Amino acid sequence: MRPDLLKMKEVALIYLDRSGGLQKFVDDCKRYNDSKQSYAVYRFIISINPSDIAELDAALGNQILHKPMKAAQIFQSVCFIAIKTLSLIEQLQTEAQINIVLKPTHLPPLPSYVLSLCEFPLDYISQRFYMSEGIVIAMGTVTKYTQGARFLCSEETCPFSEGFNYIRVHIPGATESATVRNDFVCNLCASPLREDMKFRVLGDKQLVEMVDAKSLSAFQGYSNNKPHFRIQSFTVFLRDELSNKMKIGNRYRFIGIPACIQNCSQVTVCIEVSSIQLCSTSCISENFKYLLSLTSSSCWRFTAILANIFASQVVPPGTYNTLKLSILLSLVQTCDRDRETADYLDLLIVTSDTLIYI
Ligand SMILES: [Zn+2]
Numbered sequence: 001m002r003p004d005l006l007k008m009k010e011v012a013l014i015y016l017d018r019s020g021g022l023q024k025f026v027d028d029c030k031r032y033n034d035s036k037q038s039y040a041v042y043r044f045i046i047s048i049n050p051s052d053i054a055e056l057d058a059a060l061g062n063q064i065l066h067k068p069m070k071a072a073q074i075f076q077s078v079c080f081i082a083i084k085t086l087s088l089i090e091q092l093q094t095e096a097q098i099n100i101v102l103k104p105t106h107l108p109p110l111p112s113y114v115l116s117l118c119e120f121p122l123d124y125i126s127q128r129f130y131m132s133e134g135i136v137i138a139m140g141t142v143t144k145y146t147q148g149a150r151f152l153c154s155e156e157t158c159p160f161s162e163g164f165n166y167i168r169v170h171i172p173g174a175t176e177s178a179t180v181r182n183d184f185v186c187n188l189c190a191s192p193l194r195e196d197m198k199f200r201v202l203g204d205k206q207l208v209e210m211v212d213a214k215s216l217s218a219f220q221g222y223s224n225n226k227p228h229f230r231i232q233s234f235t236v237f238l239r240d241e242l243s244n245k246m247k248i249g250n251r252y253r254f255i256g257i258p259a260c261i262q263n264c265s266q267v268t269v270c271i272e273v274s275s276i277q278l279c280s281t282s283c284i285s286e287n288f289k290y291l292l293s294l295t296s297s298s299c300w301r302f303t304a305i306l307a308n309i310f311a312s313q314v315v316p317p318g319t320y321n322t323l324k325l326s327i328l329l330s331l332v333q334t335c336d337r338d339r340e341t342a343d344y345l346d347l348l349i350v351t352s353d354t355l356i357y358i
Contacts, residue, residue, distance in 0.1 A: 004059060005074070011057040012078045021046055025079060029088035038091040040199035041148030041169055043099045045241070046075055050104050064102060065113075066128045068257065069171060072100040096167040099148055103274045104255055107131050115258060115271075117212045117234055124258040124269050127172065132271065133279065134210030135251045137233060142206045142243045146170060146179045150199040155191035166193055170203075172272035173259020204243040209233045213251060235270040242273060251279040303328075 016022040025044060032042055054061030064071040080095040082088065092098070107113040107129055115122065115130035123130075151166035160166065166186075170179050180200075184193040215231045236256065238245060246252060256273040295301040307325040309317050315324075 008057065008060045008063065008074050009078050011053075011060045012074050013082075015048075015053050015056055015060075016046070016075075016078070019047070019049065019052065022082075025082070026086075026088060029083060033089045033091075036091070038199070039097070039148075039201055040150035040164070040167055040196075041097050041099045041201050042089065042092060043101065043147060043201075043203075043240075044079060045101045045103055048102050048104045050107065064104065065107070066126070068102055068129060069127060072102050075100045075102065094164045094167065096169075097148075097164050099169045101274070104129055105275075107255055117232075118214055122258060122269055124260045127257055127259065129255055129257060129274070130271075131253065131255050133213060133251065133253045134234070134236075135213055135216065136208055136246050136248050137211050138209040139246065139248060140207040142204050144202045145205040145239070146176060147201045147203040147240075149180050149201070150196045151184060151193040152196050153186040153189065153191050154194050155186065155189050158186060158189045158191060160186055160188055172257040173261060173270070175261055175263070203240045206238040206243045208236045208238055208246050210236055210252075235268060237270060237272045238276075239272070242276060245276050253277045253279050 013022075016025065025046070028044055029042075032039070048064055050061055050065055053064060060071070060074070063074070076095060076098045079100065080092075080098050083092055083098075113129070113131055115132040117132060117134065148167060148169045150164060151168060152162065153160040153166075155161060166184070168179050168184075180195060182192070182194070185191065186193055211231060211233050236254070254271075254273050254277065255275045256271040258269060258271050261268045261270055291305065292302055295305060303325070304321075307321045307328060310324045310328060
């Protein structure tokens, strides 16, 4: 074995031990072992703190951040040895049956780890972790996908006609047909492989359509300086424990692996999500929300009350209402967080005060 690979495996074990991940892994194994059922794949989620692991070993930290599939193989090997040494799962036969899902707790707060869906070109080929943000505009129902499947050689005299040598596991961005199809052949005798259907492991999958938060400016009712703009939604995949964790209308920050899916002649960029965090977009006080609920019977009352009391320290309530309403409208359109899309409403006041009549 390459010395650097051996070192990374040692570090992976040390990290699992120190982070409490090893105990969780042993508990997960116990659940599989107690079920007495034999599966094609055994799925384990390993939470990774990139800062902690980079401090232990920069090479492994780098591998996790930039080549997560290869890093998962390191953990897969470590976990297989642990299972065999400690006899954690009696039914498990080969290393290929272990499916490791690495979930980083966060990513370094650097621009190279941010995937902005407004900017092109998107990096969807390097299969590494990125963080991104978006607003959910549509979502599908939870359906099933194949987490893993067992294939056997159709030639009865071939040693691979039994055992767990051909295990196919879903990887980020893979379509169902990439995991299971009927044109795989045996490496040993070139006979066709057939799936052992009773070992197929299914998981939950949900497709969610999101848009970049900047696209909301298109609905704010003012003319943007840019003559043309286009809103493009993107698909994110929520699998297994993440299904039903998003709601329409909410804004989320998430970590995931971008992938490119080819469907006939269409190519779609999607993101396989590994963790989700709800962005708190509301900085509106409870008193304000209460006022809105009290005045919800009329579509004008809330706005009129706001204009009436706005800047009451400067001018008495009830005066200059039209001017104050205009200033409020201008403020609504002015967002200091997003200077790129800010389009100010210019005001020219040449009149004396008038009251708003409702
Ligand atoms: Zn064969």
